[in-house]
Amino acid sequence: MRDLPFGLVRVLDEAGQAVGPWNPRLEADTLREGLRAMLLTRAFDERLFRSHRQGKTSFYMKSTGEEAIGVAQSMMLGREDMCFPTYRVMGWLHARGYPLIDMVNQIFSNANDPLKGRQLPILFSARDYGFYTLSGNVGSRFGHAVGWAMASAYRGDDKIALAYIGEGTTAEGDFHEALTFAAVYRAPAVLCVTNNQWAISSYSGIAGGEETTFAAKAIAYGLPGLRVDGNDFLAVWAATEWAAERARSNLGTTLIELFTYRASGHSTSDDPTKYRPADEAAHWPLGDPVERLKGHMIALGEWDEARHAALIETLDTQVREAVKTGEAVGTLGKSKPSVAEMFEGVFKEPDWRVVEQRRELGI
Amino acid sequence: MRDLPFGLVRVLDEAGQAVGPWNPRLEADTLREGLRAMLLTRAFDERLFRSHRQGKTSFYMKSTGEEAIGVAQSMMLGREDMCFPTYRVMGWLHARGYPLIDMVNQIFSNANDPLKGRQLPILFSARDYGFYTLSGNVGSRFGHAVGWAMASAYRGDDKIALAYIGEGTTAEGDFHEALTFAAVYRAPAVLCVTNNQWAISSYSGIAGGEETTFAAKAIAYGLPGLRVDGNDFLAVWAATEWAAERARSNLGTTLIELFTYRASGHSTSDDPTKYRPADEAAHWPLGDPVERLKGHMIALGEWDEARHAALIETLDTQVREAVKTGEAVGTLGKSKPSVAEMFEGVFKEPDWRVVEQRRELGI
Amino acid sequence: MPAMNMIQALNHALDVMLARDPDVLIFGEDTGYFGGVFRVTDGLQAKHGLKRCFDAPISEGGIIATAIGMGAYGLRPVAEIQFADYILPAFDQLVSEAARLRYRSAGEFWAPITVRSPYGGGIFGGQTHSQSPEAIFAHITGLKTVIPSNPYDAKGLLIAAIEDDDPVVFLEPKRLYNGPFDGRHDQALKTWAGDPRAEVPEEHYTVPLGKAAIEREGADATVLAYGTMVHVAAAGIAESGVDAELIDLRSIVPLDIETIVASVRKTGRCVILHEASRFGGFGGELAALVQERCFYHLKSPIERVAGWDTPYPHAFEWDYFPGPARLAKALARCMER
Amino acid sequence: MPAMNMIQALNHALDVMLARDPDVLIFGEDTGYFGGVFRVTDGLQAKHGLKRCFDAPISEGGIIATAIGMGAYGLRPVAEIQFADYILPAFDQLVSEAARLRYRSAGEFWAPITVRSPYGGGIFGGQTHSQSPEAIFAHITGLKTVIPSNPYDAKGLLIAAIEDDDPVVFLEPKRLYNGPFDGRHDQALKTWAGDPRAEVPEEHYTVPLGKAAIEREGADATVLAYGTMVHVAAAGIAESGVDAELIDLRSIVPLDIETIVASVRKTGRCVILHEASRFGGFGGELAALVQERCFYHLKSPIERVAGWDTPYPHAFEWDYFPGPARLAKALARCMER
Numbered sequence A, B: 001m002r003d004l005p006f007g008l009v010r011v012l013d014e015a016g017q018a019v020g021p022w023n024p025r026l027e028a029d030t031l032r033e034g035l036r037a038m039l040l041t042r043a044f045d046e047r048l049f050r051s052h053r054q055g056k057t058s059f060y061m062k063s064t065g066e067e068a069i070g071v072a073q074s075m076m077l078g079r080e081d082m083c084f085p086t087y088r089v090m091g092w093l094h095a096r097g098y099p100l101i102d103m104v105n106q107i108f109s110n111a112n113d114p115l116k117g118r119q120l121p122i123l124f125s126a127r128d129y130g131f132y133t134l135s136g137n138v139g140s141r142f143g144h145a146v147g148w149a150m151a152s153a154y155r156g157d158d159k160i161a162l163a164y165i166g167e168g169t170t171a172e173g174d175f176h177e178a179l180t181f182a183a184v185y186r187a188p189a190v191l192c193v194t195n196n197q198w199a200i201s202s203y204s205g206i207a208g209g210e211e212t213t214f215a216a217k218a219i220a221y222g223l224p225g226l227r228v229d230g231n232d233f234l235a236v237w238a239a240t241e242w243a244a245e246r247a248r249s250n251l252g253t254t255l256i257e258l259f260t261y262r263a264s265g266h267s268t269s270d271d272p273t274k275y276r277p278a279d280e281a282a283h284w285p286l287g288d289p290v291e292r293l294k295g296h297m298i299a300l301g302e303w304d305e306a307r308h309a310a311l312i313e314t315l316d317t318q319v320r321e322a323v324k325t326g327e328a329v330g331t332l333g334k335s336k337p338s339v340a341e342m343f344e345g346v347f348k349e350p351d352w353r354v355v356e357q358r359r360e361l362g363i
Numbered sequence C, D: 001m002p003a004m005n006m007i008q009a010l011n012h013a014l015d016v017m018l019a020r021d022p023d024v025l026i027f028g029e030d031t032g033y034f035g036g037v038f039r040v041t042d043g044l045q046a047k048h049g050l051k052r053c054f055d056a057p058i059s060e061g062g063i064i065a066t067a068i069g070m071g072a073y074g075l076r077p078v079a080e081i082q083f084a085d086y087i088l089p090a091f092d093q094l095v096s097e098a099a100r101l102r103y104r105s106a107g108e109f110w111a112p113i114t115v116r117s118p119y120g121g122g123i124f125g126g127q128t129h130s131q132s133p134e135a136i137f138a139h140i141t142g143l144k145t146v147i148p149s150n151p152y153d154a155k156g157l158l159i160a161a162i163e164d165d166d167p168v169v170f171l172e173p174k175r176l177y178n179g180p181f182d183g184r185h186d187q188a189l190k191t192w193a194g195d196p197r198a199e200v201p202e203e204h205y206t207v208p209l210g211k212a213a214i215e216r217e218g219a220d221a222t223v224l225a226y227g228t229m230v231h232v233a234a235a236g237i238a239e240s241g242v243d244a245e246l247i248d249l250r251s252i253v254p255l256d257i258e259t260i261v262a263s264v265r266k267t268g269r270c271v272i273l274h275e276a277s278r279f280g281g282f283g284g285e286l287a288a289l290v291q292e293r294c295f296y297h298l299k300s301p302i303e304r305v306a307g308w309d310t311p312y313p314h315a316f317e318w319d320y321f322p323g324p325a326r327l328a329k330a331l332a333r334c335m336e337r
């Protein structure tokens, strides 16, 4: 087990065949569903990124190149499980059919924003979809997953928690503290490092990635650590299944490094050509996860170029319609929830301070 | 190298012989000096602990059972190196001849307290003795050692930093952050976990010690990790020498787990019989470090019972005299530095607030 | 009604809640088998089992993060931080997460957690076992901060805090654990025995968060205090001979502004007393509020009596600690003007 | 004298200090090759080398701990925290270590570090890219807190902070990086070009810590502000028509109490303006000090205009942000009484 963190779990080979002991042997429908959700994630990202350029939102972040992760894990895990996301696993929501229009409204901070205008775009919360509340701070929810998982075990439930952290963010104390608690209390959790090789402008070496693998950090806690090809939908699925099974059998936490690549800029505020070769993305070391799954399905005879093109078309239409509907409600600054929402939810019941201040503002 | 953290570096065998590849082959004078400093540490602890019972100080903490650590490392490292201590390595100061009377005055918080009455007893600072300022917070100086070591490298100096952290405190984020920086910047530092098996009332398992060794945490950072018999003066010396040599040759940081045992209570506020078998200390798993070094020296023909008894007598007299001198200055509440010292040193130059407040207090 | 010291009253509150609500659980450094360094969780593991009361790694950030996750699941964890000085490594968890969960998720998640911690000075604990960090919590939107001054309130407020659906920082004045302390350090130690505020009902009861107590009625000045300082204030008032009204705030967030304003409008003078260093302390907020709302009733400047603007200095504990004499002087100054 | 925006002025200060003092070095998240997400360290690595200006792991606690260790060795590190909201994971290092090193070691060790961080709102950054945490630093004994409001001061204050032998938290109003901003968000963006405060000498100079600037003289009221709010205050004063004196505090610790008191004694009225939420904010301390020292000169209650007591709400930025209209109203209220 001490060697696992230094290998790389892969299922899809160069020829698009699913090979080796980790092959999860998924149904063709499952593959199609996965591909759909990944393509939807990508289509949504493209369009909403453009909305930002048009001034319709204050901020956006793409998952480009990393879609296999959120999608495979969302599909693999149960509806009662909870994911503690980063901003780069929106595929989780797309795979679970979270309404596009709700996403759009949140991103436009308009009157129908499900988060009531209180949160930066894409820092979603979607309890019913097993998606814990995001925040701008990186890392600080990693330990919540462990507490949540411990609570599930305490209650005798069989729900498990899955958490993400970027490879750059593993340097935070939160990472270490979460793993320590996970190990000591044998929390039914799956803790994932998404190693997309970049943290804004810093390559993974600045987080210690040149000294060893991120999966190897598991050894410090006596936990199993898996290093997985994060651009391989099947490998992500299989590793997650293995770790989830361990968690549900009360064998405790697994640390999974998902080796991937951030193909786009960090966010709408970022210009990656300032710090990395402009063509780096073209040489994705592990290949585009969408292309790889598509190739596999075509090799299986379960997919073809025409259906692929049609699917992209359909998804883009869905996204465009959602965006149009959202725009009709309004975009950043043109529409927003009632200002009263600014004062709600500080506490469960408002205290005199917000009551008075609301009055002062005349609302 | 990945297996080192799971072994145990030992030199002294059951028969008191120095054996194996780690034997540092020390001169007999060095051994005698080490034994003296360990015995002094113990004598000092015994007497000052009693002073607390007599109300002469507010607080005391003993290093009993762990004396080999501070003493061997203090002797092995250079005068220009800096140690970032915990409260349980007072042997560092005893080995370097820090004046007993200064220690006593600090512990009695009297008029001659070198820390001017500002700090809790035994939370020393002794720059000239390579001993960094202690504080009540555990763990929060571990990263200072890394920054200090980086500064030394930056300046092109060959000073190195040595830091301690208790095994319980490895659970703090500070531990992880220090190791991350140490690895990424290849800091010339030796980072030590003193695993004395207890953290107040919590056994080492609460810090993850049942899942793996503390030395194994080095693997998470791609650093070498040594697990060392901390009650074996020669093993501690040899491991420190190895790590110091690495640091000085710009090979970076080593993590050393010093496996030992806290033979006494946590502090004067603690009653260990409440949470561990009263006779546990009698079965020290690695033996009393003082007895082991003594046995070795006798086996070498460099020491005998009579000299041992005489040395204890001499040291106790030295300690008693220092305590008497300190008592003559005054003990807790009977003597203290000028109250003006309360207002000094908040900033380099006082601002109007403390100037006014000093005036308000009429001093 | 049995007499309890503050440790017993707090222990009782936890015991009652463990028995009453299966969602309550307790953890912290040394809180399990050992029962806590101040013994507040003594016996709870033996009585309620290892799953309900256990030890945590030395990781305050990890403790609060874990508690938040449990709270989000639906439990009501009570975390102990061994000394309030050591809450700081968990400050980000409290501020960026616990306090903001409900707001940012539009009510989907919240953190019904209670963070207990002994705070304050008077025990010769030196710099890092004596501090009073309440001001840095009071400024955080979404966080409640509660500070009892006697065993009865301690039990009732702690139960209220645990039952509250928002995160509560519950600061326990460690100098009051074993007896009231009025700042006269040279006098014999008092215990809680015989003090009516130490008569603590066995059963469940609450003292509501956000309601101050008028500890003493008075006509000529208002003294605002909390925690240990309530007792110091009483002594200082007696020493001054001023007929001052003494208000024990009990919780600083939510703050009982009505009681404060009514009193100062009546008396026309106000002195604020806290242990924390003065500059930027909670006394500033209180003074600002009082002058905003009682300006035309004030006969003299609002005074603040507080720790000096230095770190907590071990040997100078009684020079630093704002004792009754300093309060009495401030009251006298108010009356002269 | 070249015109510089605030980013250029700060970059210039760092450049000057790197060239002048081999003990100065700079690090933080993305500060090296990339030059910082706000470009403040742009070009410094290329010019001064990898050893002088480099990237740090995402670990604010680690960054400050490392800086303290370097400071104890004898260097003068300047650490950047990418957003002030993210200082919190390092709060324990700042409070328990940086601020206390000198005092507790009786002067054997100290931390001559500067922690730069963009703070404040007005850029639609939402909850965790907009906060103003100055109050929690101001309360910490041993820590200095500096906040410039224009390019000239930014350079001079930053150099003074780096040369200071105590730890300084240096908060940069990110809304002012590219131009002055008076809170009128619906008007065209202004740049610093043409503003006399943007004329920044090339060479080394300092603006001393602890000296406020009288930004505008006035007879009838005093407005206390810092950072972005200095510009908002100027607009609000103009809008109100009140002849108010505007004081730019520039550093809140040390605080220029003399200038404040002299002004309020002259004008008899005081309004405090800050972005941070009101309760427990630094305005409380200012109000308390002013009424303590100017009580008999005050003609009306000291007003505080500040962020509401809610987290920073993304879509409601301009409802939350205390703009010129709110200040003008407060000034008018003062004058009526």
Ligand SMILES: Cc1ncc(C[n+]2csc(CCOP(=O)(O)OP(=O)(O)O)c2C)c(N)n1
Binding pocket: A086, A088, A136, A137, A138, A139, A165, A166, A167, A168, A169, A170, A194, A196, A198, A199, A200, A262, A266, D029, D058, D082, D086, D089
């Ligand atoms: C506590 C904290 N520190 C710093 C930041 C600023 N920041 C936002 S994203 C980011 C990079 C994160 O990199 P990584 O963890 O690798 O995640 P990725 O963006 O690559 O998915 C940083 C430094 C933050 N949001 N929170």
Ligand SMILES: Cc1ncc(C[n+]2csc(CCOP(=O)(O)OP(=O)(O)O)c2C)c(N)n1
Binding pocket: B086, B088, B136, B137, B138, B139, B165, B166, B167, B168, B169, B170, B194, B196, B198, B199, B200, B262, B266, C029, C058, C082, C086, C089
């Ligand atoms: C940040 C912080 N948290 C908690 C404490 C309280 N505390 C003091 S010593 C201690 C136990 C430390 O155990 P360990 O690290 O194993 O060191 P040992 O005492 O065994 O040498 C604790 C929890 C503290 N001093 N600082």
Ligand SMILES: [Mg+2]
Binding pocket: A166, A167, A168, A194, A195, A196, A197, A198, A199, A200, A262
């Ligand atoms: Mg990354």
Ligand SMILES: [Mg+2]
Binding pocket: B166, B167, B168, B194, B195, B196, B197, B198, B199, B200, B262
């Ligand atoms: Mg220990």
